[in-house]
Amino acid sequence: MSSKGGDLSIRDVSVVFDSVTALDRVSLDIQSGEAVALVGLSGAGKTTLLNTCNAMTWPTNGNISIDGKNLSSMDTNELKMARMRIGFVHQQLSLVPNLRVIQNVVIGRLGHRSLIGSARDLLFPSREITEQVYDILQSVGIPEKIYERTDRLSGGQQQRVAIARALFQDPNILLADEPVSSVDPARAEATIALMKDICASRGLTLCVSLHNLELARAFFPRMVAMRNGRIIFDQPTDTLQSYEIEKVFSLVDDSLASPPLSAQEDGLGGRFG
């Protein structure tokens, strides 16, 4: 599949929650089909930035456009259409635990369907839908789990279902917020590689926030680092200098208590802050 739109443009965006500045005049352009890693400590503003991209958090100032269209000038229907084109893989699993895998994947396409149509897809999916779900599950490597109950799967498998759901949505842009923070290091690498490959082969724009710098370096050509709500660098991964990386994760000038860098590098440094 070729590239099909998916330019993301963030212009001067600030977000203030109850006098706490989560984002401070952030500007970022991501081209269609590009793969970007968003790195930084907890509380740096990565999640807020991703949430503004599908208008789940509205910026206090600044603009976000997708394929040249400003989110804040869209009416309800246009916004819905825009959201349908953005797949989102969350840090906390957002699957419905007591549904089957196939149903959780079908949920990805709710926005495209009428109420009756989506009820039929959930309860009595057609052969065509079932085959599409099977194909997507095959691409994330768990086709045999299609009729399994979702909460019977391991954390890593559930993360794959979440990715499958986002892909079933047929998005132009895939955003992922700490998708591997609850997965063991070996699986984390496999999951990121999988997302990267799928997005590359489908021409999707990919933006993933990560704690793990090694993963970001190994899989993403471009790295955007955030600290205290600001972007502190945005450059190709292969030109990165080690002092720049230290700036991202150093604990000086940071009121948050965080574990040392080594804890993050082994991929276990999931949550602190």
Add this chain to the structure above:
Amino acid sequence: MEDLDRLYHERPKNHLVRLSLLAMIALIAGTWIFGNFVETENTNRLANVERFLNELRPYPLQDRNFDLSIALSWSSDLIDEKGWEAMSTTLAISVAAIVLAGIWGTLLALPAARNITAGFTYDPPKLLWTLIVGTTRLVLIFLRAIPEYVWAFLLLALLGPTAWPAVLALALHNSGIIGKLSAEVIEDLPREQLRSLTSIGASRLQIVMAAVAPAALPRLLLFFFYRWETCVREATVLGMLGIVSLGFWIQDARARNFYDEMFFLILLGAFIVMIGDVVSTLVRAYVRRAS
């Protein structure tokens, strides 16, 4: 060690709990001291109790030795005559009531749940939706504020002495309770699950169908069966208003001074409440395991 003592003294204390405990102790002591409970003037009391207990024995057995065959034939006559009908009416009323209450309660719970009306986003809710939540919650409070006995009393005047006043009275009161409990269950559902569906363009009703219903249903079923249990009990009591459930026959026997018959019917009432209890416990255990 001094540190430890200091930490012990500085530990967080819950004053409300302590004060309530003190108030409770004072209240208990007060009622014993100032209440007039321990009075033993009436010397006939023991004799009265003895006479009453004798009258509770089946009529053919009074003033003679206990005989199982007589007791059995007396009870089976009574069961054939009115027991079956009274028990099945009581059960039918409770089942009809809980089905209606479940449907109404769930329908009212949806607009009463703030996360649904707010569209599962963090945006401040629109005025219209705030009004809808407020109105629905008021309706729910009103429904459960009026006891089922009073509802039945009013409906009896309106609909006449059929089973419907009892069914509707139980359904109205319980839909208020189920609606409130269900709304709370829905509001407590994991926010990210529901929010993520908004973020992919799903409508409120689609989210209710795809995520709220499967996640909340097991817990709602627990409420339905718990309230059904109470419905069985209440359906018995409502008979005393003149609706032909067990309560009616209990009242009737009492009015004719047939205490043996009254006592037997009360036992039948306890029996079906216990059956309801067991069925509901089994179903709830099953639902818990399955979810």
